[in-house]
Amino acid sequence: MIERKQTIAVKIGSIQVGGGAPVVVQSMTDTETANVEASVAQIKALADAGSELVRLTVNDEDAAKAVPLIRKKLDALGCHVPLIGDFHYNGHRLLTSYPECAQVLDKYRINPGNVGFGEKHDPQFKMMIDVAIKYNKPVRIGVNWGSLDQGLLAQLMDQNACAKTPKEADVILQDALVLSALTSAKKAQEIGLPKNKIILACKVSRVQELLQVYRRLAAEDNYALHVGLTEAGMGSKGIVASSIAIGAMLLEGIGDTIRVSLTPEPGSSRTKEVIVCQEILQTMGIRSFAPMVSACPGCGRTTSSFFRELAGEIQTYLRDRMPAWKNVYKGVETMNVAVMGCIVNGPGESKHSNIGISLPGSGESPAAPVFVDGRKVATLRGDNIVEEFKAILEDYVDTKYGVSQKIA
Numbered sequence: 001m002i003e004r005k006q007t008i009a010v011k012i013g014s015i016q017v018g019g020g021a022p023v024v025v026q027s028m029t030d031t032e033t034a035n036v037e038a039s040v041a042q043i044k045a046l047a048d049a050g051s052e053l054v055r056l057t058v059n060d061e062d063a064a065k066a067v068p069l070i071r072k073k074l075d076a077l078g079c080h081v082p083l084i085g086d087f088h089y090n091g092h093r094l095l096t097s098y099p100e101c102a103q104v105l106d107k108y109r110i111n112p113g114n115v116g117f118g119e120k121h122d123p124q125f126k127m128m129i130d131v132a133i134k135y136n137k138p139v140r141i142g143v144n145w146g147s148l149d150q151g152l153l154a155q156l157m158d159q160n161a162c163a164k165t166p167k168e169a170d171v172i173l174q175d176a177l178v179l180s181a182l183t184s185a186k187k188a189q190e191i192g193l194p195k196n197k198i199i200l201a202c203k204v205s206r207v208q209e210l211l212q213v214y215r216r217l218a219a220e221d222n223y224a225l226h227v228g229l230t231e232a233g234m235g236s237k238g239i240v241a242s243s244i245a246i247g248a249m250l251l252e253g254i255g256d257t258i259r260v261s262l263t264p265e266p267g268s269s270r271t272k273e274v275i276v277c278q279e280i281l282q283t284m285g286i287r288s289f290a291p292m293v294s295a296c297p298g299c300g301r302t303t304s305s306f307f308r309e310l311a312g313e314i315q316t317y318l319r320d321r322m323p324a325w326k327n328v329y330k331g332v333e334t335m336n337v338a339v340m341g342c343i344v345n346g347p348g349e350s351k352h353s354n355i356g357i358s359l360p361g362s363g364e365s366p367a368a369p370v371f372v373d374g375r376k377v378a379t380l381r382g383d384n385i386v387e388e389f390k391a392i393l394e395d396y397v398d399t400k401y402g403v404s405q406k407i408a
Helices: 036-049 061-076 091-097 099-104 118-134 150-161 169-191 207-220 235-251 272-283 306-325 346-352 382-401
Strands: 010-012 015-017 024-028 053-057 083-087 107-110 139-144 198-203 224-227 292-295 336-340 355-358 368-372 375-380
Touching: 024 272, 036 053, 036 061, 036 272, 053 061, 061 083, 061 091, 061 099, 083 091, 091 099, 091 107, 091 118, 107 118, 118 139, 118 169, 139 169, 150 169, 169 198, 169 207, 198 207, 207 224, 207 235, 224 235, 235 272, 272 292, 292 306, 306 336, 306 382, 336 346, 346 355, 346 368, 355 382, 368 382, 375 382
Parallel strands: 024 053, 053 083, 083 107, 107 139, 139 198, 198 224, 292 336, 336 355
Antiparallel strands: 010 015, 355 368, 368 375
16 A cells, blocks of 8 residues: 655545545646637546546637636536646736636646746736635646746856855756745745645656655645656657656655646547556556456467457447446446466466456467456357457446446
8 A cells, every 4th residue: 555645635626636635637638728619529538538637728818718618518518527727928917807717717727937037927926826815726836847937047056056065957957846836835825825725746857857856845845746747758658757757756655636748649539648647546556447458468379369459449348338337336447357368377367357358379279268256157259259258247347346237
């Protein structure tokens, strides 16, 4: 069992972040916010995939005007996922000029490096915090090393240059990230925003630096923390880097809400980042979202690709069934399913799962034994193995996790 660092609880709509609550999955749209229909469709897809918070950019007047319409249309669809407004540069003006936008958003994201420069910084930061106080909204103070407060960084660099034993430049950068987050949070509290309305984040795109920054943040105070590797990248690189970074922090008990910042591959769905978040949490035993499939990688014994196709089809099938199952079958998300490709590990792995099938490998008998809770219950043959195995799955779920009435 991973021991979580105790942080202050923050309520975002109906979702609690921190305070011992389960780690929350969030995501962000990449539609133009002013395009209401496209934004609604993507937010709905992200929420349906399991995103518990969805962030969208509010970068201009058209976007600010669109936010209330987006909220109204989502509610009409029965999608009540909390919405987070992402503000940079002009957030003080948009939040004060468009009060309906400020009211319907469930949280504001403020980047201290982009709220204003020089003498404008503090007054514009205060304007945004004042709006959050007025409408009783939580704020994520999200520092990013790509848009760090350059005045603060220059000040720390100058001080370091005069020190007897100067630190490395990367350490000063980390100092600036942590200091920016903490001083901004304290400043927000001085203005009047309660501590239980503040979440902190310090995003970088290198794993080691991210770990060092968050360890310091977690040691300094008990603010709720949003964690993730910024600009993680595309495909396997982004997934691997994010999984290592987020997983390492979670193992140390750091993190109350997570996002995997994947660059979508051409033609791929934005929901991939949500699924990766869920799989990080589920494979670590922190939360469960949908039954997961164990499958062997294949070898010279598995000359047929059928078991690979079946493994993919069953994983998709299980995820597609979850919206209906989760409302009726308590605990079904913890179910383990095995789809194996030959006799070497197939029967054993299948027995370790709730339900498993061991397909025949090269030269083996053309039969596929099915195991339920460690006991062989059937042997499938012929052209209908897929549908027969799905039927066994449905029957198992119905018997094991809930009512006797099948879901249509």
